[in-house]
Amino acid sequence: MKLNEIVVIIVLFAIVIGFTIWYHGNRGNEVCFENNCFEVEVVADDASRTRGLMFREELDEKAGMLFVWEEEGVYSFWMKDTLIPLDMIWINAEKEVVFIKENAVPLDLTAINPGTSALYVLEINGGMASELGIEVGSDAEIYLS
Numbered sequence: 001m002k003l004n005e006i007v008v009i010i011v012l013f014a015i016v017i018g019f020t021i022w023y024h025g026n027r028g029n030e031v032c033f034e035n036n037c038f039e040v041e042v043v044a045d046d047a048s049r050t051r052g053l054m055f056r057e058e059l060d061e062k063a064g065m066l067f068v069w070e071e072e073g074v075y076s077f078w079m080k081d082t083l084i085p086l087d088m089i090w091i092n093a094e095k096e097v098v099f100i101k102e103n104a105v106p107l108d109l110t111a112i113n114p115g116t117s118a119l120y121v122l123e124i125n126g127g128m129a130s131e132l133g134i135e136v137g138s139d140a141e142i143y144l145s
Contacts, residue, residue, distance in 0.1 A: 031066055031091075031122050032141040036132045038124055040066040042144060053123055054081040064124040066142070072117040077101075079108040085126030089134065090118035097138040100129050 030037045039062060043049050049067050053059065069075065072093050079086070083106050090099040099114035103126040120142065129135070 028143070028145055029066065030141075030143045031064065031120075032143070033132060033134050033138055036134075038062055038064040038122070040064045040122065042066050042068055044068040052077075052082065053084070053086065055083065057083055059084055059086075059125050061125060061128075064122050067121040067123070068144075069119055072119045074114065074117055075121060076111045076113040077104075077121065078111050079104050079106055082106055086123045087126055087129040087134075088112060089122040089124070089129060089140075090114045090116065091120040091122060091140050091142070092117060093119045095140045095142060097134060097136050097140060100134065100136060102129055103127060 029040045029042050031040050032038070039060075041064075043052065043065060044067075052067070053065050067075070075090070077088055082104075085106055086104045088101040088104055089097055092098050098116045098118055101112045101114075104112060120140075122140075
């Protein structure tokens, strides 16, 4: 190989690596299942977790809310003052889906208890989990900026 060809290969390699680092650093907050990603609002304190998606009249198709805790635990939810049907996806520290409540009923005060520990809960529009093939055992990729 000529020196010119080696220099071109090195420059191209550096560009690819640089773009990859830039892209992952500028993603924003996302939760992905294979090629299906949701841009998420992150709620990680008691006040914002309590409010969640209450009083919202709509949620973009590829949007959601990610509840984050400091440690794994069994976290129950309800739909008090939540106006839209939601799929709730419990994800453990290994980023594996451990429980899904599909199409939680708006305004329902019944506690939804997964019966298993999780570190995250993702709320997305009702019916999306089934539509995208998200199920217990699915792997999630979580990108937080």
